[in-house]
Amino acid sequence: MGETFACSPGAWWLSLQVAGVVLVLFLTLGIGLAYVLTLPIPLRGLLDSLVSLLLVFPPIAVGFVLLMIFSRHGPVGGWLDEMLGWNMVFSFPALVLAAFIAGLPLVVKPIQAAIEGSARDLVEVSQTLGKGRMATLILVVIPAVRGSIVAGLVLGVGRSFGEVGITLMLGGNIIGATETLSLAIYNHVLDGDFTCAGHVSAMLGGVSLLLFLLLQHFGVRR
Amino acid sequence: MSGLMADVRFRHRGFSLDVALGVPPGGVTALLGPSGCGKTTLLRLLAGLERPGDGVIQRGDRIWFDSSRRVHLPTRRRRVGFMFQQYALFPHLTVAGNIAFGLPSKRDHLARVNLWLERLHLQGLERRYPGSLSGGQKQRVALARALAPEPDVLLLDEPFSAVDQGLRRDLRLLFQEVIAAQGIPVIVVTHDLDDARYIADRAGVMIQGRLRRLGPTEQVFAQPGDVQVAQVLGWSNLLPVAGVDQGHAWGGWGRLPLPASARGRHLDRLAVHPEGPRLVSDGDGLAGQVTRVMGLGRRTLVICRLEDRTPLQIVLTDGCAVPRLGECMHVRIPLDCVTPLHNGSLP
Numbered sequence: 219m220g221e222t223f224a225c226s227p228g229a230w231w232l233s234l235q236v237a238g239v240v241l242v243l244f245l246t247l248g249i250g251l252a253y254v255l256t257l258p259i260p261l262r263g264l265l266d267s268l269v270s271l272l273l274v275f276p277p278i279a280v281g282f283v284l285l286m287i288f289s290r291h292g293p294v295g296g297w298l299d300e301m302l303g304w305n306m307v308f309s310f311p312a313l314v315l316a317a318f319i320a321g322l323p324l325v326v327k328p329i330q331a332a333i334e335g336s337a338r339d340l341v342e343v344s345q346t347l348g349k350g351r352m353a354t355l356i357l358v359v360i361p362a363v364r365g366s367i368v369a370g371l372v373l374g375v376g377r378s379f380g381e382v383g384i385t386l387m388l389g390g391n392i393i394g395a396t397e398t399l400s401l402a403i404y405n406h407v408l409d410g411d412f413t414c415a416g417h418v419s420a421m422l423g424g425v426s427l428l429l430f431l432l433l434q435h436f437g438v439r440r
Numbered sequence: 441m442s443g444l445m446a447d448v449r450f451r452h453r454g455f456s457l458d459v460a461l462g463v464p465p466g467g468v469t470a471l472l473g474p475s476g477c478g479k480t481t482l483l484r485l486l487a488g489l490e491r492p493g494d495g496v497i498q499r500g501d502r503i504w505f506d507s508s509r510r511v512h513l514p515t516r517r518r519r520v521g522f523m524f525q526q527y528a529l530f531p532h533l534t535v536a537g538n539i540a541f542g543l544p545s546k547r548d549h550l551a552r553v554n555l556w557l558e559r560l561h562l563q564g565l566e567r568r569y570p571g572s573l574s575g576g577q578k579q580r581v582a583l584a585r586a587l588a589p590e591p592d593v594l595l596l597d598e599p600f601s602a603v604d605q606g607l608r609r610d611l612r613l614l615f616q617e618v619i620a621a622q623g624i625p626v627i628v629v630t631h632d633l634d635d636a637r638y639i640a641d642r643a644g645v646m647i648q649g650r651l652r653r654l655g656p657t658e659q660v661f662a663q664p665g666d667v668q669v670a671q672v673l674g675w676s677n678l679l680p681v682a683g684v685d686q687g688h689a690w691g692g693w694g695r696l697p698l699p700a701s702a703r704g705r706h707l708d709r710l711a712v713h714p715e716g717p718r719l720v721s722d723g724d725g726l727a728g729q730v731t732r733v734m735g736l737g738r739r740t741l742v743i744c745r746l747e748d749r750t751p752l753q754i755v756l757t758d759g760c761a762v763p764r765l766g767e768c769m770h771v772r773i774p775l776d777c778v779t780p781l782h783n784g785s786l787p
Contacts, residue, residue, distance in 0.1 A: 339528035342489055345515040346522040347542030347589060357541075361532040 225414035228394055229402035232313070233379055236398060240317045240378045244325045244371055251322075252329035252370075253355050256338075273323045280319065281387025288312070288388065308390035313398060316384035321374030328373070332366035333359055369433055376429040379422060442500030444593050444625040448485055448492040457481055457649035463593075463625040463642075468616070470640030470657070471629045472672055478649040479629040480525075483595045486627070487522050488515035499592050499625075521586030521594040525601060527578045529570035535581050536566040542589035556584040559618055576607045583615065587622065594619065594626040600635055612638045633674050637661070645669045652784065666784030670711050676753050677712035678781065679746075689780075692748025694726040696773060702780035709781045714753045716777025719744070719763055725770035728752060730763045744771055 255266050272280065288295040288306050298304050306312050333341070340362055344354040360367065382400045389396035393405065399422055406415035447460040457478045463469045471479045484490040486497060486504075494507035504513045529538050539553050557563050560580040570578060579599060586594060599615065600608050616639045619626050630636060636643050636657060643661070644654035653660055653669045664670035667678060682691040689698055689710055696710060719730075719742065731751070732743035740756045742763060752771060756762060763769055 339524050339526065340530060342515070343522065343524060343528045343530075343585075344541070345489070346487055346518075346520050347585070348516045348519070348544070349542075350516055358530060362530065364532075 225406065225411075225417050226397070226399070226402040229397050229399045229418075232310075232397065233399040235310070236313050236317050237375050237378050239314045240321065241371065241375050243314070243318050244321065244374050247318075248322065248325035248370065248374065249329060249360065249367060250355075252326045253333060253359060255326065255330050256333045256341075257351070269323050269326050272319065273327075277320060277381070277383025278387065281316065281384035284315065284319065284384060285387045288315075307388060308392060308396055310396070312388040312390075313385055313396055316388045317378035317381050320381045320384055321377040324377055325370040325374035328366045328370045329363055332363035337362045372429050372433045376426055379425060444486070444497075444499050444627075446482075446486060446495070446497045448482075448495035448497060448505070450481065450485055450490065450492045452481075452490075455481075455649060457485075459646070459649070459651045461644065461651055461654060463627055465625050466620065466623045467641040468619055468626045468628055468639050469642040469644060469654075470636035471627060471644045471646055472631065472633065472636055473646035474672060475631065477646045479646050480597055481649075482646070483522070483597055483627065483629055486593070487520045487595055488513060488518050489522075502592075519589070519592040521589070521591035523582050523586045523594075523596045523599055525598040527570075527582040527602070529573075529578055529581055529585070531570055534567050534569055535562060535573070538570065538581055539584045539588050541585060544589065552588055556588050560584045560614070575603050576611060579603055579611065580614075583618070587618070590622075591624065593624055594622065596626070596628045598630055599628060600630070600632060608634075609638075615639055633661075645672050647672065663779055664711065664781065667709055667781050668784055670709075670779075670781055675711045675713075675779075677714060679710045679712060679750060679752075681707055681709055691750075693746035693750045693752075696726070696778060697775060698780065699775050699778060702778075705780065706782055707780040708783040711779040711781050712752065712773055713777035713779070714741075714755045715757070717752070717754045717771050717773045718760070719754065719756070719769045720772055721767075721769060723770055723772075725772040726752075728769055728771050730765055730767045730769060733762060733765055744769065746771075 251269070255262060255269070285307065286292050290296060290299050290305055290307070295306060298306055337359055340358050341354055344358045349357065380400055381398070382404070385398055385401060389398070391397060391401050391405070397405065399418060403415050403418050403422070406412070406418065443465055444463040448457070450457040455478065459482055471482065473479050481490065485492050488504065491512060492505060492507065495505065496503070496507070497505040503509070503511050504518050505511060530541065533541065536553050536557070539556050540549050543549055543552055553566070557566055560583060562577065562580055562584065565573065565577060570581070573581065579602065583599070600611060603611060612635065628635065628640060640657050642655065643657040645652050645660065647668050653665055661673055664673050664675060670678060679693055680691050681689045683689070684698070684707065687698055687703055688695050689707065726746055728744035728746045730742055731745050734741040736755070738758050740760070740762050742754045742756060744752045744754060746752055754771065
């Protein structure tokens with residue numbers, strides 16, 4: 219056990235931090251986006267397609283597109299650089315963004331499906347009883363689809379641990395700075411340190427298995 | 441209390457709805473019609489869950505929708521009690537929590553909830569969750585939840601469809617009692633004719649997105665007016681009329697005198713009430729052969745094929761002689777069980 223953490227102590231800590239921040243983002247923006255996608259708003263179809271597209275689009279290509287957008291010469295990155303003098307690429311927020319984008323459809327889709335399925339009537343009843351959209355989200359939608367929310371969060375956070383493609387592009391795989399667990403395995407293999415690669419892989423596999431069991435537990439209860 | 445008035449048009453994927461109706465406060469208006477005729481859509485338009493293409497909806501002098509003035513009050517501000525077909529109770533709230541959901545202030549929650557638990561005979565169930573309730577209990581909770589905030593209008597979508605037949609009679613009585621006491625406009629959408637007969641004092645028939653008939657329930661059922669409405673209202677004996685002369689209508693099935701009210705008016709069919717005709721072995725009347733005899737408890741259903749093979753259903757009550765299968769008989773049809781119908785015009 220000690221040996222395992224000794225292999226890449228920084229990567230463990232970094233991955234846990236990323237997972238923690240991403241979990242908070244999924245809880246707020248993820249659930250919010252899922253709810254918005256069930257409302258009759260303009261451009262809903264486009265937004266829905268974009269989220270779904272992330273599921274099939276190759277992560278490394280998504281990473282490249284994000285790099286183009288957020289690099290110092292990109293539209294958003296250039297603006298950030300100019301206004302705040304801050305370069306997002308190869309930083310901790312870049313890792314969070316990578317994990318967030320990768321896990322987003324896994325969080326949004328099950329919650330969206332649950333709201334459109336079982337919760338659609340409930341949302342309408344809530345409106346007839348005088349509640350607005352925000353009150354309906356908090357009082358009705360979230361409690362009614364909590365099983366799907368847990369499932370989505372587990373999938374999304376699990377994905378954040380395994381994320382490589384986008385992280386590599388946006389984070390840069392800088393050892394000691396932006397080296398996450400999955401990248402650590404890759405780096406150990408490149409260095410020929412198969413023992414460490416094995417240890418970290420086994421532990422990461424264990425974490426995934428734990429999340430899977432958690433998911434099954436909630437899946438049954440739902 | 442003032443009534444609900446609507447005059448709306450709505451289109452969606454080839455379906456078009458064009459309805460004008462007024463619903464007075466107090467009493468219950470039932471909307472009948474085949475599946476897909478737009479009954480539920482009309483309720484959703486009234487509640488603001490769908491938006492009409494154009495038209496006006498108003499409750500008293502309060503305007504809910506007016507396309508010419510670009511007014512569209514959102515559902516939450518219309519104060520409608522809406523009961524969904526599958527009840528849509530909040531699964532994560534108790535019975536009391538469900539009933540209290542639409543109450544505006546926290547102050548008198550308990551008293552109001554208790555009042556509705558009592559009115560709908562739900563005492564003792566307040567801490568239960570919807571998953572553990574029977575169909576009839578769920579239905580009463582849904583009605584209590586819709587009425588607790590004292591809505592301005594009550595809309596019920598197939599309120600009895602998920603309840604066992606045996607329970608329906610009691611529930612209809614309870615509903616009628618509770619709803620009538622509110623003194624607000626109430627619309628019940630149903631495809632069950634008995635629902636309409638038992639709880640509604642006014643009935644409307646919708647066909648293909650149009651309201652084809654609206655009036656006092658008794659009158660609508662007795663004088664459907666056109667053939668399609670008659671079919672929706674369960675009239676089965678519709679004799680095609682080939683011609684009219686000297687106060688009589690005739691067809692391949694024979695010849696019948698017309699009621700005075702029908703004389704001089706265009707008619708395409710004669711509807712014959714199954715509980716009026718008598719079967720006699722000789723004398724005048726339409727000639728026919730008995731092709732089916734079925735016992736219905738204290739009554740007997742006889743199907744008689746007239747001369748042109750048109751089947752005529754006749755219900756014989758206790759005490760009438762039951763004919764044998766294959767027997768040739770004469771059917772005497774009193775004037776008061778004949779209703780003239782026209783084909784109506786399809787939109």
